[in-house]
Every structure is written in C-alpha cells, then in structure tokens.
Amino acid sequence: MTNSTFNRPDAVDLSALKQTGTGPGAGTAAEATRRGTRSSWVIEVDESTVEATIRRSLQYPVVLELTSARVRGADQLSADLAALANGAQGRWLLARVDCDAHPQIAAALQVQAVPTVMGLLAGQAVPLFQGVLAHDEIVTVIDQLLQAALANGIAGHAEPVTVADDTEEAAPVRDVRYAAADDAVARGDFAAAEEAFDALLRANPADADARTGKAQAGLWARAGQLDPAAVGARLSADPQDGTAVLDAADLAMVQGRPAEAFALIIGLIRTTVGDDRDPLRRRLLDLFETLDPADPALAKARRDLANALF
Template sequence: MTEHAHVPPGVRGGIDLSSLAARAAAQQHGAPASADAAAAGAPPGSVQPGSVQPGSVQPGQAHPGTGQASPDAPFEVVEVTEFSFQSFAERSLELPVFLLLCSRLAPQCAELRTRVERIARAFAGRLVLGVADVDAQPGIAQAFQVNAVPAMLAIVGGRPLPLFQGSPEDDQLRGVFTQVLQIAAEAGVGRGPDASGGPAPEPEPQPLPPLHQEAYDAIERGDYAAAIAAYDKALKENPKDADARAGRAQVGLLQRTENADPRAVLTAAVERPQDVEAQLAAADVEIRSAQIEAAFSRLLDLIRSLPAAERDPVRVRLIELFEIVGGTDPRVIQARKDLASALN
C-alpha cells in the first residue's frame, strides 16, 4: 500500500472533507448543494486485494481507540451520504471503517456488495462497514479522488487506506479484511481479527432467485440479450418484482451503449435537437457517465417540444432511466413531477 506520509492523524487531517462539509452546511440551511459529477474507484497507487502491507499505518499515528467492541455486537451496514460522511469517518477512531463505493450503473456492484456484506458479517463487532452510491453521493468519490466502481477503501484513525477496485474473489476479500484489522490493531484502533487469527464462521449466503441468477450469469459473460430475456421471464412470473424491473432497465442501458462513442453521440444530439433517437442515445450516454440531471433535463425538454402523439417513446425511456437511478433518489422524485407537468 502506498504510504500516506503527509496525511496527519485525525479525520479532518486524513481526508479532504471540504466539499462534503460544504454540502452538509448547505443541507442544514436549506440551500442547494452543488452537484459534482465524479465516478468512484481506487486512486493511483492503491493496493490489489490481499497485498495490504502492515506498517502502512504506523502505531501511534492513528488516534487510539477503545478497542472494546463486543464480538457478539449486531452487524449493520451503514448507507453513507455526503451529509453523514463526517460522523461515519469519525467512527474510525475506535474501529476500522470500510467503505464500499458502488453505482447502480455498474452491474457487478450488487453482487460484490452481497459478498462484502456476507464476509464482513463474520467480523461483526470488530469493524464498521459502509456503502456509498456514487451516483447519488458524488462528493464522496470526489473526496477520495477515485475514478472507477466498484472500489473499496478503509479508514483507520482518520487515515484513508485505498484497498482495491473491481470485484475480487472471496478469499481475497477475507484477506483484505483480516490484514486491515491487523494494521488497525497495530495502530491502537480496534481489536484485530479474533484470537484464532481469522474470522468467525460465515452465515450461509442467500442464493439469488433462479431467473435473477440466470440474468447475472448472462451479464458476466456479456450476453445482454440473454440477461434481458431472463429478467422478462421473471417479470412475467411476478410483475411486481422491482429488482427484476430495475435489473432489466440497467441491462438495457448496457446493451444500448455497448458500442457507443460518447463524443459522437453527444455531437449528433447537438446537431439534431429534434431527432428523438439522437436525444435518447445522448441521454443514455449521460446516464452512463453519471450526468443524471443532464439526461433527465434533455428528455424532459424533448417531451415539451414534441407533439402529444410523439411523446410516448421518450416517456417510456425516461421511466426506464428512473428505474436505473432509483425511485427514492431526489433527482428522480423531482423529474417525475416535471414529467407529469410536461405531459399535461
């Protein structure tokens, strides 16, 4: 692991929180926070799974924690936001904190999150696990200057430790958790792995529904058509299957943008502002690059400019994009209101 030699101990010294602090202050006073578009991943010099080096955090440099957490403590996964990040990071003064950076637009993120949570659960009481959606919380990715998802980092005594990007195997994940806990114990934070030197037995993972597993396997081999077909079967069996509906929308986006040249697509949209297909393609590209508001605004403006009889394909696509971003996202909530207004 690259040594962060110039990062002093303490949360505010270890992590650049200035942009997040500004957002939190804005939210507290009811002012809008700026939307910095940043994707997340491990910065240059980050460590590959299993290669965390003891000594990257020197004993005495991190804030000493109590290390008294019970191994039988309940396990929780913290959904980290820009507003809550400060308090989340401060927990690293007592226990090592792990933060998984994910995106709804990266299909492997959901599967990795499931495995990370399962493996981390075996270390319950010895760590804190958080997950941040970089599409909804771009400032968190910006704070760590990372650029690809999924990615994971640890915070020990306020000091950030880049761990990996991508989707490592389970054995590598266990090694990462174990080694970071050992490093944290050397630094006076937490208790380290249990007395046997390893995690407690893991609970049995819950299998995916068969059609969901079929879709995931198809995504892994790049067969998006087969994945869509599997999700369609799942929706036929249960039209209320929200996971299948969201998964189908995500795979549809991947399929449509697989061979797209983003610059050419956006140029074509500028040149042909009333061309429905050009605008739909541009919105897809913007969603893939986490420009959520831009994509929604593009299609809402298009709907307003089209005759009523020509609006439906754009409306349908916009609803698909809502599924991808997530129904509880504030940008989706506002865009739904704008869509209802535009259609009246």
C-alpha cells in the same frame, strides 16, 4: 460509452499486491460447524487471497477495510460496514484485512493510518476514507462508489459466503432464479441479461427486482453500441432529433449523470406533441427504473415530467 476501465488520479497501484497472492480462492468462510448458518457478504483477506479479491472487483464493487483491533472505534466501523454490506445483498462485497496479522498488505497499499477504507473497481484501489465515520457518512461514500461502478459497467452481484450463526433465523440468499441474469451481467453480456430478466417478468409481472434488472441491463446493452462523439455531433446538428436525444440520455446515465439524462428527454417532451411523445415518455420511465427510488434526481424528474405532460 465510457471506458470500462476505472481510472482515477488517486488510484493506488496494485501490481505489487497481486504478486503476493498465491491461493486460488478469494477468502471464503470455512464450513460452519455449529447448527445455525447464515449468508454474509463479508470476507477476510490475507496474502494468499488478496489477488483473487482484486479480481472480484472486475465484476462488482469491493470495499476493502484495513483495520486493527487496537484502534479505538474500529470495531464499530467494522460493524457498520458489515451491516451495510449484508443489507446490500451482493451489490458490493466487504473485504477485511487485519493489519496486525497482515502488515505486508497495508505496506503495499501505502496505508498511513488505520482504519483505512478503499474501494476496489476494475482491479484498481481508490482511497475512500481514513478513520471512523458516522453511519450516514459511510452510506454516502459507498453510494458514490456504487455510482462510479455503474458508470464503468461494473454491475454484477457478489455471491454470499456461509458463516456460523447462533441465531435461529438465517440471512436471506438471492433467489436462484436470478442466476442466469446475474451471470450474464457478470460477463458483460447485457443483452442476454435483459432477456433473462424479461423472462422473469413475464412469469411474474410484479417482480420489482427483475423490472429494475431489465431496465439496467437494457440501458447498458444500448449504451454499449454507441459512439459518444457521433451522438454528440448528431445532437448538435439537430437538438430536436429524438433518437439522438435518447442516445445522449443513455450515455449520460451510464456516465453517472442522471439529472442531465432526464433533462434531455423532458426538454424534448416539452416541445413535442401527439404520438411522438410516447417513445420519449417510455424511455424516461425505463431510465427511472434504473435508479434507487430515493434518489433525489428521480423525484425532481418525476415532477418535471408531470409538468411537461400536463
């Protein structure tokens, strides 16, 4: 399994930033005083809440937007990021810094221009982009951040904050039935998370979120018990060793290489007959469940599996 500490050569040292944080909270919104409220996954960050915001990235990805109202196009970027964060329903959190009001944070992060967008993972900041990007380009960048998070075992969900809303309809909040599973994921107890998602599936076999959650938690529970060097040695010694192939596929998945994981299993299916194929096929289908249905690696693997089986 990969080291759960996120390391990149372009990561920004956050030690100076952490020293500026004095508040216990993480920048949640004030209680709404107007009649309507909605849930949001966007918070405002200042010097008193920056340390707690960094800590959040130990559980789930945080996108840090450093912006200024004076910059042309920054408002559209803010709107696009907020819409994506709220649409993700807690898969990541948007933390926004007004650099005009809080220049110390921008200085500590060595920001050269605004807007600047960074990713926070496992307490480290990694530059994502500067300037204003088109919506589709932002989606691509954030998808890469989420893949890096998964590859480092950062798979928790952010809790929404409550903000005032003048509209009649409130934004949805994640069902409280998932609380036990999400809490287990957040503390890294993937076996417990798998059990919690499985209980939800037994109660409602059509629950797609629970099915995906169970598959992801199961993957991390298995991968957490593996020694990559030992798995590699077993696979080199016997490429037809089904257990070694499945273990190597799990490691490839958590390291962000789904196409490689799928190819390992499908390659063995092609040379296997009878009942020996069934555990390989079942594991492959479980791994399929861990990905976004629109992932191109998934579509290709489904075609390859069909060809291998028939």
